[in-house]
Amino acid sequence: MEVDLALVGFGGAAALTLIELAKAAVPDLRVATVDPAGLLDHGKRRTWAFWTGAVDDLDPVLDAQWPAVDLHGPSGVRRLDLSPGRYAMVRSEPIFAQALQAADRLGSVTIRASAAALVDDGSSVEIRDESGTAVAAARWVLDSRPARPVKPGHTFWLQHFRGWWVRSEAALFDPASAVLMDFRTPQPARGVSFGYVLPTSAHTALIEYTEFSPARLSDDAYDTALTAYMRLWNLNDLAIEEVEDGAIPMTDGVFERRPSARVVRIGTAGGATRPSTGYTFSAMRRQAREIAELIRTGRDPVPSAAYPRRHLWMDAVALHAWDSGLVAAPEFFERLFQRNPAERVLRFLDGRTTPAEEFSLMASTPLLPMMRAAARVTV
Numbered sequence: 451m452e453v454d455l456a457l458v459g460f461g462g463a464a465a466l467t468l469i470e471l472a473k474a475a476v477p478d479l480r481v482a483t484v485d486p487a488g489l490l491d492h493g494k495r496r497t498w499a500f501w502t503g504a505v506d507d508l509d510p511v512l513d514a515q516w517p518a519v520d521l522h523g524p525s526g527v528r529r530l531d532l533s534p535g536r537y538a539m540v541r542s543e544p545i546f547a548q549a550l551q552a553a554d555r556l557g558s559v560t561i562r563a564s565a566a567a568l569v570d571d572g573s574s575v576e577i578r579d580e581s582g583t584a585v586a587a588a589r590w591v592l593d594s595r596p597a598r599p600v601k602p603g604h605t606f607w608l609q610h611f612r613g614w615w616v617r618s619e620a621a622l623f624d625p626a627s628a629v630l631m632d633f634r635t636p637q638p639a640r641g642v643s644f645g646y647v648l649p650t651s652a653h654t655a656l657i658e659y660t661e662f663s664p665a666r667l668s669d670d671a672y673d674t675a676l677t678a679y680m681r682l683w684n685l686n687d688l689a690i691e692e693v694e695d696g697a698i699p700m701t702d703g704v705f706e707r708r709p710s711a712r713v714v715r716i717g718t719a720g721g722a723t724r725p726s727t728g729y730t731f732s733a734m735r736r737q738a739r740e741i742a743e744l745i746r747t748g749r750d751p752v753p754s755a756a757y758p759r760r761h762l763w764m765d766a767v768a769l770h771a772w773d774s775g776l777v778a779a780p781e782f783f784e785r786l787f788q789r790n791p792a793e794r795v796l797r798f799l800d801g802r803t804t805p806a807e808e809f810s811l812m813a814s815t816p817l818l819p820m821m822r823a824a825a826r827v828t829v
């Protein structure tokens with residue numbers, strides 16, 4: 451089978467790209483997807499939280515949204531007003547449902563296979579499965595299979611977490627506000643931990659225990675940490691309806707965005723994960739829109755980097771400062787939010803600030819230790 455575009459790996463990045471391609475309505479575009487799990491989100495189910503403006507295409511399918519969020523830092527709780535924006539949450543199910551409709555509209559072919567090799571001859575790419583059989587050939591491949599950095603960085607941490615979807619008989623939660631980062635959790639010897647609470651109604655919430663640190667914990671350790679965190683809120687004996695686990699790379703290692711002429715990496719594999727936070731969703735959406743626009747206008751589907759180089763350098767410095775113990779992450783985040791409008795910090799984390807704004811952000815962090823970390827980091 452020959453197509454114009456093959457999406458190899460069908461997770462978040464590919465689903466968002468397919469949705470944008472269907473919106474762009476490029477005539478006669480031949481598309482295929484290659485994933486052992488097909489187009490369904492079974493096994494890939496997750497919740498995506500992100501900040502957005504007053505209006506968003508995803509408004510009809512948002513699970514929850516909060517105009518303000520709380521940060522529990524070392525010196526107490528601080529409410530961050532995000533207006534006119536908001537922090538929002540969408541579950542993967544409606545995104546994958548939209549992607550299925552998009553696949554129908556595009557007449558996309560679903561190939562259930564595990565891609566083992568992408569053989570690029572410069573004008574087309576042969577996609578081979580694990581037995582070496584060619585399952586498709588494509589003029590372009592957008593590859594989102596998990597990949598490791600090609601160039602190691604100074605720090606390789608994970609954002610790893612466990613969340614419980616809980617339900618209470620009594621109205622315990624305030625759906626108008628969420629807890630974004632709560633550093634009252636016991637801090638690990640290396641790394642940082644925090645909890646968060648994302649209510650979707652007065653009776654339901656997603657409560658998570660998260661660490662930024664070198665390695666995942668055991669199942670028992672996550673459960674113990676989450677139970678202890680819920681105790682801080684006097685939340686005991688709630689019904690746990692679902693469990694969400696995850697691990698996202700946090701590294702200044704370099705992800706190869708274009709491993710060969712006609713293979714372009716997207717999603718986490720293509721560097722869409724922000725190294726200092728693990729946030730990925732907004733960058734994946736941005737790149738999906740850009741890819742669709744490039745194809746619509748007859749150009750090569752090679753999106754720009756998810757984040758400016760100077761942001762990646764700042765993230766490398768921050769990660770190194772935390773990892774080497776030069777700066778404690780709870781103080782770092784508290785100072786950022788204390789000394790800058792929340793909206794600016796969030797725009798920075800999305801990769802959308804100007805150099806002047808970044809100067810103010812840098813100036814609000816503990817300068818001397820950050821300068822020592824910067825001296826040790828080169829990108």
Ligand SMILES: Cc1cc2nc3c(=O)[nH]c(=O)nc-3n(C[C@H](O)[C@H](O)[C@H](O)COP(=O)(O)OP(=O)(O)OC[C@H]3O[C@@H](n4cnc5c(N)ncnc54)[C@H](O)[C@@H]3O)c2cc1C
Pocket residue numbers: 458459460461462463464484485486487494495496497498499500563564565566594595596694695696697698716717718719728729730731732
């Ligand atoms: C539980 C969880 C929650 C998250 N929450 C947030 C959040 O709130 N906000 C945020 O910004 N980011 C979040 N992230 C980070 C990021 O948004 C997600 O990881 C997102 O799904 C990344 O999309 P992706 O397409 O890069 O990777 P994935 O969604 O992981 O997709 C990769 C795909 O590749 C397929 N694949 C693997 N091997 C092969 C192969 N050999 N051949 C073909 N296909 C293959 C897999 O089946 C999968 O479908 C979260 C991550 C996790 C794990």
